[in-house]
Amino acid sequence: MLRIMTDQKVGILIVGGGPVGLGLALDLAWRGQPSMLVERDPKTAPVMLAKANGLHERTIETCRRWGILDKVIERGFPQDLPGDSVYSTSLTGYCLGRSVIESTRDRPQPPESPVKRQRCPQYEFDPILADEVQRLGLTDVRYGQEFVGFEQDDDGVTVNLKNVETGALSTVRCDYLVACDGAGSLARRSLGIPFEGRMLDFSVSAMIRIHDLEALKPIENGERYILIGPEGAWGSMVWVDGEKIWRFSIVGNQEKIHPSHFDIEPEIRRALGSDDVRFDILRIMPWRRSQCVAASYRKGRVLLAGDSAHTTSPTGGHGMNTGLADAVDLAWMLDAIQSGWGSDGLLTAYDIERRPVGVRNSASAARNYGNWVNNSDCADVLTEGPVGDECRRKVGERLQSSLQEEWYTLGIELGYRYENSPVIVPDGSLPTLDEPSHYIQTARPGHRAPHVWLEDRRSTLDLFGRGFVLLRLRETADDPAELIRAADAVGMPMALVDIREQAVADMYERALVLVRPDGQVAWRSDALPRDCAYLIDTIRGAHVPGAVPAKKGEAAEPCPV
Structure with a gap:
């Protein structure tokens, strides 16, 4: 294996080219601050993954400031399609109830914000961020570079990288390392920072293309279908692009699902309620649902943001939005320090400010999911006649009432506050x-x-x-x-x-x-x-008690996420 030593020095190095890493790079560049971003994949969004698609009000306010809102709207979910959450036994089965969510076009403008929330699938949103990062020209973006380790001292961080294609190793010296490297963060584990919380269950998601959905005559106006069986909520089907692309998820499994040993097609047909509709499975991805938050977002000159700092159940759409807010808070602080007027105490404040928000948002998402999988009173949901009708009525009313916190989240998105921040x-x-x-x-x-x-x-x-x-x-x-x-x-x-x-x-x-x-x-x-x-x-952080830069920590147990 070839080792290439380099004396290259950068101020800020970002690990991870997902929405949080790209958002941090973009906000730094918007402020005139250069950085380097390294990403293991060969390009942004190389495959269509079943990931986030809800951009909430604070995120959209940030997109408006960055000047990319028009592109988000253009490439996002159609503005004229309703966004109801339908509780049903399948797309064509019994409708138990619905939470009515108007189309973006028809939804009233919230008086508390100059924007409305939007939906834009992550495979479209990430390239919008990447294009704007490249356009501003202040970020050295390096694809095909895997982050394999680091060492830090009082003066900076030496980051070890591996070229994915050739295996060649290289090093980069930086003032600050920001780890946006996901729930299994190597940086967090190397620092020995505990990932506190709990595992919820195992899920598997599939991106699928449905042909001639109109012929199926699904329950109308649904953008999201929460699928209920006698066992309770067992899956969901979410319309991703307003055309043919859907995300199907199986929920509530206590054991890991291996796609190679699991036939997902019958489950998709159960969700559709028909064996006659043609569909293509584009990608299958197993994942763990968890409610975890890092015990600290900072150790020395290494900082955590996004999923490396917190994980949330997707129920509420808080994960990516919380991570982008991490990036916005951190960007101005790093810019202040690199520009010479901010103190290191700002980074202590970052941890104090953002960690409680991560705990709060992750807990909200977990409550939502608990309401999803409450399987009480579902035994007769498929039964015909009065007994089944009464069961479906009760379950539908319970879901409509208990999931208000998931569909209406302005308090989560705009109401966070930095109560105990030293700045x-x-x-x-x-x-x-x-x-x-x-x-x-x-x-x-x-x-x-x-x-x-x-x-x-x-x-x-x-x-x-x-x-x-x-x-x-x-x-x-x-x-x-x-x-x-x-x-x-x-x-x-x-x-x-x-x-x-x-x-x-x-x-x-x-x-x-x-x-x-x-x-x-x-x-x-x-x-x-x-x-x-x-x-x-x-x-500007000058009165925050000085944080002693940490040495490289001992490796923790592998992150279970």
């Missing part, structure tokens, strides 16, 4: 309720800065992203010159934005509001602090 300055105000299906906008420090439509039809969110933004919302507010000078003294970018609109003042509640590059509120008050320099040092 957030609390103002003593009471927190809003943190409920999965309900979201109350607030400019309380640590929360997402609220969306308000300005008189010129921009959103307040359009003001945020490049650097810190200081909103001055009242004529009587203190002159912020001293605070701006304190930021200038350490090179921290800060823009002053004067707004004299009552709707904004009412929503933000204070005369002065400081918003971070990721759109979260860092501080607010009706007056300047007594020590402006101290405030600036706090929000």
